[in-house]
Amino acid sequence: MKKVFGIESTAHTFSCSLVSSIDGGVHGQILSDVRSIYTPPPGSGIHPREASRHHVEVAPKIVEQSLTQAGMAMDEVDAVSFSAGPGLGPCLRVGATVARSLALYYKKPLVPVNHAIGHIELAIMLTGAKDPIILLVSGGHTLITAFSFGRWRVFGETLDLTIGQLIDQFGREAGFSSPSGPKIEELAERSSNFIPLPYTVKGNDTSFSGILTSAKKLLQNGKDLESLCFSLQEIAFAMLAEVTERALAFTEKREVLLTGGVAANRRLQEMLSEVSKRHGAGFLVVPKEYSGDCGAQIAWTGLLAHLADISVEVEKSFVKQSWRLDRVDVKWRD
Amino acid sequence: MERLIRKGAEADIYLGELFGRKAILKIRKPKPYRQPDLDSGIRKRRTLHEASFLVDARKAGVSTPLVYFIDPDKAEIVMQYIKGKRLKEIISDSKQSDIDTLYSEVGRSIAKLHKDSIIHGDLTTSNFLVIKNDVLVFIDFGLAFSSQRLEDKAVDLHLMKEALTSAHSKVADKAFSKILEGYSEVAGVKMVKDLVKKVREIERRGRYTRVE
Incomplete structure (x- = not known):
């Protein structure tokens, strides 16, 4: 049984987790997952430096709590993994610094993990998906991917904003704190008044900037917030459903897996479940508590990478702010 | 009469006959998960675009199937069957x-x-x-x-x-x-x-x- 310690710090979340392997890495058990989330003041967005300051403050406490919760000491761990990108530079560097120190002091291998692949691997482990087409939706990502020839291949992605950015930036205009997804979802459920907003799909790619501009303008002109939240969700999610359906029809996969922070949205789940049904594919969604950024995604993926002998020397353990998932050779899958 | 030959992301493709020739019927069926106004707008707009650009592309010197018939309200196009x-x-x-x-x-x-x-x-x-x-x-x-x-x-x-x-x-x-x-x-x-x-x-x- 292998045990890997993971540190997540790509954006607003600093989180540590301990995960152990069962059956030689086919299944994992999350022994602990402790998080602290930086919340910017209402109406303003995440400031990388402020977020990293938060991470520095909470880091020692979170490391300790995650070990205590797992009932384990750092000596017993087989490797230390960290989110090496993509993400915000100052935030990434905090996690990387903590990971390097732990790896050096306890003489453990250091394992870099791609954050997007972390979302994917954890979702696969928790849902038991076999060979899915995946829609990854969060503040940092909006893409459709499936595994082929050693890598996660991108079948479609956003050409400008991510769906999380669209939701948060509109929420900010309405005076909410980020992340504002739950608040917008709640308001949307109270309306069925449809206001047209730009629907922009290009092949399997999406563009959300038109929706943001229009919705903000309509809000400033006094349109009611509930109808705008409803329409924004209906249009943006219909776009995501459409591009997923395109990729599904193209690849002829038998499963659709929804993951990332926005995966928790019930309306999006409903739409994708109907898309899957139409094509006779199974629909899976990551459990809500693990949809957002968390240490477990890094610890679990770190464990898979460790089993495939992947590690990095401390001197070469740079963070990569725009590390694309389709650049990663995934040696633990075939 | 028509036979479903492909279920695409956007449309269902049927093979049938028109005046004794093989023809394709492409139907953009309603998607129940989409808000109804949004859905009908998308289906109608794309049907019209498709029909007119299939013709324009030919003028530009690119081969496309011939358009025989369209019904924008039902989001249907009947076009030439291409064996390929x-x-x-x-x-x-x-x-x-x-x-x-x-x-x-x-x-x-x-x-x-x-x-x-x-x-x-x-x-x-x-x-x-x-x-x-x-x-x-x-x-x-x-x-x-x-x-x-x-x-x-x-x-x-x-x-x-x-x-x-x-x-x-x-x-x-x-x-x-x-x-x-x-x-x-x-x-x-x-x-x-x-x-x-x-x-x-x-x-x-x-x-x-x-x-x-």
Whole structure:
């Protein structure tokens, strides 16, 4: 049984987790997952430096709590993994610094993990998906991917904003704190008044900037917030459903897996479940508590990478702010 | 009478007959998960676009199926049946060198469309039919629109590249450079240079760089 310690710090979340392997890495058990989330003041967005300051403050406490919760000491761990990108530079560097120190002091291998692949691997482990087409939706990502020839291949992605950015930036205009997804979802459920907003799909790619501009303008002109939240969700999610359906029809996969922070949205789940049904594919969604950024995604993926002998020397353990998932050779899958 | 031959993402394709000839009936069926006004708007708009761009593309010198009949309110198009394989299947079945000329032809045809301000909007390897291994027929113009902007042409090429790197990763680089070669035969080397630069810029945009 292998045990890997993971540190997540790509954006607003600093989180540590301990995960152990069962059956030689086919299944994992999350022994602990402790998080602290930086919340910017209402109406303003995440400031990388402020977020990293938060991470520095909470880091020692979170490391300790995650070990205590797992009932384990750092000596017993087989490797230390960290989110090496993509993400915000100052935030990434905090996690990387903590990971390097732990790896050096306890003489453990250091394992870099791609954050997007972390979302994917954890979702696969928790849902038991076999060979899915995946829609990854969060503040940092909006893409459709499936595994082929050693890598996660991108079948479609956003050409400008991510769906999380669209939701948060509109929420900010309405005076909410980020992340504002739950608040917008709640308001949307109270309306069925449809206001047209730009629907922009290009092949399997999406563009959300038109929706943001229009919705903000309509809000400033006094349109009611509930109808705008409803329409924004209906249009943006219909776009995501459409591009997923395109990729599904193209690849002829038998499963659709929804993951990332926005995966928790019930309306999006409903739409994708109907898309899957139409094509006779199974629909899976990551459990809500693990949809957002968390240490477990890094610890679990770190464990898979460790089993495939992947590690990095401390001197070469740079963070990569725009590390694309389709650049990663995934040696633990075939 | 009609037989369902393909259930696409957007439309169902039936094979039937019209005046004794084989014909395709393409129906964009309602999607129950979409808000009804949004759904009917999308289906009607795309049906009209498809019909008119299938015709415009022919004028630009690119082969497309003939349009026989359209009903925008039902989102239906009846068009010529083309007996051919999808490029996607041909790529999976062939060796790279066998279909180099086909890739160049893809590039030349895209350039012809662009020259006439037609942006296809959905360039994937499922949206070309190939007859007897050399004649190329463009289908699926539902996302097409008219534009002369470099940006729109570059997005079109980016979609082509994305389809190749995702579904045909082993041949993608070579195939895409052949496509660009063909494109430059029609549009010139300078144009291709500008486009490639723009494609790179577009590809950098959607990526984790700016979280505000």
